[in-house]
Amino acid sequence: MRTFLAAILLAAGVGASGDAPAQPTPTYREASARTKEVGERYFAAYIAKDWATVGELLAENGSFADRTAELVFGSTLQQGRAATLAFFEKGYTGVQMRYRPTRAIHTGHHAVYEGSLDWTLKLGDGRTVTTEAMPFVVILRVEAGRVVEHRDYADYHPFVENLRRAPRPG
Numbered sequence: 001m002r003t004f005l006a007a008i009l010l011a012a013g014v015g016a017s018g019d020a021p022a023q024p025t026p027t028y029r030e031a032s033a034r035t036k037e038v039g040e041r042y043f044a045a046y047i048a049k050d051w052a053t054v055g056e057l058l059a060e061n062g063s064f065a066d067r068t069a070e071l072v073f074g075s076t077l078q079q080g081r082a083a084t085l086a087f088f089e090k091g092y093t094g095v096q097m098r099y100r101p102t103r104a105i106h107t108g109h110h111a112v113y114e115g116s117l118d119w120t121l122k123l124g125d126g127r128t129v130t131t132e133a134m135p136f137v138v139i140l141r142v143e144a145g146r147v148v149e150h151r152d153y154a155d156y157h158p159f160v161e162n163l164r165r166a167p168r169p170g
Contacts, residue, residue: 031108035142039111040104042147043138047099049092055085059146064088066152072160076152084150094122099136111140117154126169131159 026034038057045053064084065077073091078084101115117136121129134154141149 028108032106034145035109035111035140036106038142038145038147039106039113039140042140042150043111043113046088046138046150047097049088049095049097051085051089054088055081057147058084058150059143059148062146062148062150064150064152066154068153068156072156094124096120100133109141109143111142113138113140121159123166127163127166129159129162129166131162134158 042054042057045051045057058081060081061079062081062084063077063079064087066073067076069076076087076091078087096119098118099113099115100118101113103114105112105114114137116133118132119130119134121131123129134156136155137153139149139151139153140147
């Protein structure tokens with residue numbers, strides 16, 4: 001009797017779950033194409049410091065982190081669109097960037113951008129540090145047409161060395 005009752009309850013549960021409209025799962029090709037479209041727009045806006053476009057494409061719960069920068073700049077982990085945009089707007093104020101691509105991969109929900117970054121940072125103490133050809137990788141995760149995860153990875157050795165050599169004003 002218990003087996004029969006369990007089978008009825010299981011069937012009822014399966015039937016009830018079918019009442020909710022199911023979201024179609026995108027195919028690999030569809031997900032990759034959407035990731036490329038969103039990823040390219042987002043990445044170009046990020047390099048250009050176009051925070052309005054970044055904000056349009058970043059999910060409400062989107063996040064950013066550059067774990068390779070933690071020993072140089074401290075924690076960069078940001079959770080949520082508002083916190084991430086505030087971090088970019090404040091932290092990138094004195095930064096100019098030029099990206100030189102090596103390759104881009106758009107696979108499923110991930111966009112990977114590999115290249116080098118020429119960048120200049122104006123420090124609060126008046127110094128300007130210029131770093132050329134810094135190895136740079138950005139990995140984005142795109143879901144439902146929005147970036148939900150943005151991760152930067154860079155080799156900060158050239159920047160740290162240039163910072164050490166930069167003369168202090170006065």
